[in-house]
Amino acid sequence: MPEHADLLEQHRIPVTAQRLAVLRAVDKKPHATADILAETVRQEIGTISRQAIYNVLTLFSEKGLVRRIQPAGSSARYENRVGDNHHHLVCRECGLTVDVDCATGETPCLHAADDAGFIIDEAEVTYWGLCPECQASKAKN
Template sequence: MTAQPPAPSADLLREHGLHVTVQRLAVLRAVHGRAHATADEVAEVVRSEIGTISRQAVYDVLGALVEKGIVRRIQPSRSPARYEARVDDNHHHLICRGCGRIVDVDCAVGDAPCLHAADDHGYAIDEAEVIYWGRCPACREAADGR
């Protein structure tokens, strides 16, 4: 079962010690509205909602939201960073090598972390990040010439 992230709100920002601003709320809504969005995609959504906002302001807000644990940042190989509102559940990602689509994959086995390191080198491991790579059904169909 996929955990639903808390709805974006001024209270959510306050609970995490952040001042409530129009920009922060708009960025939070954009991330909630489009999982795995890039900063540029978030900026585009925010601009359509509130008008002018600089790319740097979007990055600053995303950084603050990630730092407070409200938003999760992932950076798949050969891809810009992506942002999502689904946090604190140790889920993983499946990425299509063809079109780049990203979908969430719940933890397959056991409690978090799903994977246990053969040698933890003394670390107290509390999270495992896994990215599965493959081809989505649409890209497989296109490659097969259907």
């Protein structure tokens, strides 16, 4: 994986301490919200505005450096796993979000019955349930 500064330069994004810190935060906390990433960046470099975090994340999303996902009922989350069509598991209880590789073999639900003339290039699937920790917590109660 290229160094963060090299990655920014490859995408013609000027290298700044804030941008590098945001990339490192996304590495450390995949599927984190902008607020969580902002706190992580602040711990590393000190003061940074919430708007600056949003601006950097928007730029990185547009350039394909991070992927923005937004499971139903959740704030947007950001990850650095880009360039593939993976999906996510989301815990209904605690919100834990983890990556799931695409299904292989016969996957009829990933083919639209009527594509309405669209050229489909991605399917976004979110699996919902309870993570092992929340299952154990419910079992105790």
